[in-house]
Amino acid sequence: MTDIVLSKVYKRYAGGHEALADVTMNIATGEMVFITGHSGAGKSTLLKLMAAIERPTAGSVIVNGQNIGALRAQGIPFLRRNFGLVFQDHKLLFDRSVFDNVMLPLDITGFDRREGAGRARAALDKVGLLHKEKARPITLSGGEQQRLCIARAIVHRPAILLADEPTGNLDADYAAGIGDLFRDFNQVGVTVVLATHDLQLAARLQPRLIEVRGGRIVS
């Protein structure tokens, strides 16, 4: 069974820059895939297409049987709930506590708040931040912020985890810890797609590697 199918995908931005050209790939359910390449190679664009943050200029991106290019705006929120998204810049909300940051995805889906609180604590425990649930995200270190972002991405138990440079600006120890987290999720059946140029992490987790260069898949 496949989760994500891209066929002959092109993405051209206004101004003529071609970010992706003729990209075809399949990612199966439960797979762990690293998309590697230099910055500007098109890794982030690939992830954005998968999460319906952007639409392809040509070709089709099919996620869970739904064609993203043809998806109506009203359908996008429900598609996104299949994903856990981990961002390089974390995108945490600094006006609320660590706990409330993790609660956000559950609030959005109308999850019962008391039941949700249990899940949020479990997610925070998983990334080792339970003792900081009342803290403000601004007081956390870079590594902790990244782990908080991961807790928020997994709290609603998504089928697919998409992470853009999750270890981008962390030192090696932190990066290894976060890599182990992704491996754990993958072992319980979550499809993990990571865009990274961290080859150390790749060596540690032994995922399937897809390399993009200049907007094309080279291996």
Added chain:
Amino acid sequence: MRNWLAAHRRACTGTLSRLAGAPLASLFNIAVIGTALALPLGFYVVLANLQGLARDFSPQPQLSVFLAQDAAAGDVRALEQRLKSQSGVANFRFVSRTQALETLKSRAGLADVMAGLADNPLPDAFVVTAAAHDAAVLETLRGEFAGWPKVAEVHVDSDWARRLDSLLALGRYAVLMLAAALALALVAITFNTIRLQILTQRDEIEVAKLIGATDGWIRRPFLYFGGILGAAGGAAAWLMIWIALLVFNTQLKPLSALYGIPLRLAHLSAGDSLAALLFAATLGWFGAWLSVRRHLHAYNPS
């Protein structure tokens, strides 16, 4: 259903705490909306009071039918029959010319004047009370009576009340126009306030959208914000008018004592107050809706 209600409750309480979190800004916003609403609402209160006054002072819907000087007793009886069978007449009484003269003579100061008259100059008259208060009904009756034989003149006694009524109708139009202009202002104020709110909550909106929030979920707190702002503004307007009336009524007391009539301006009725509050809340909600609709598009995928 329970989750849905809980989500609404959360959006509502979240909005309230956001308002309380910036008390000065919220207060000023509410004051601006309140002032904008207080103008037409205050005008309306004055009009409603004047209308009440006009109703209190307007006499019975009466017409005086004066007969010609040469009307004989037979003519009077014929007219009496016609009045009896006339629809729209509640009752009537006959005032003979001698009776009228006696009444006039009995009034102080007029006896001497009357004594100097060789002839009784007064005509016989019927005082007719119409069944309806309606100005149009009175007007038809007047036309009808005037066409009857031996009727010299017909007076509608409540003419002044009608004039005041039509003046008040004009005033109501003025209130409506003022209200329309200021309703627009209220929508514009909430539109802008929500726009700023969206800008300050841009991160939250972006993140929420990325992790699967529907437009409805994102819109909800802003709509509550607009509605609550409008309602609070309406309440502020109500309070302003209440204070103004309090001051005004105190000033009115000596005047009221001088004229020996109770002059007092009343505030809006409970129903009108509720309607004004709902109207303000709806306008605020609408302004917010326009704003959110206009400004959330930026977050859709390109």
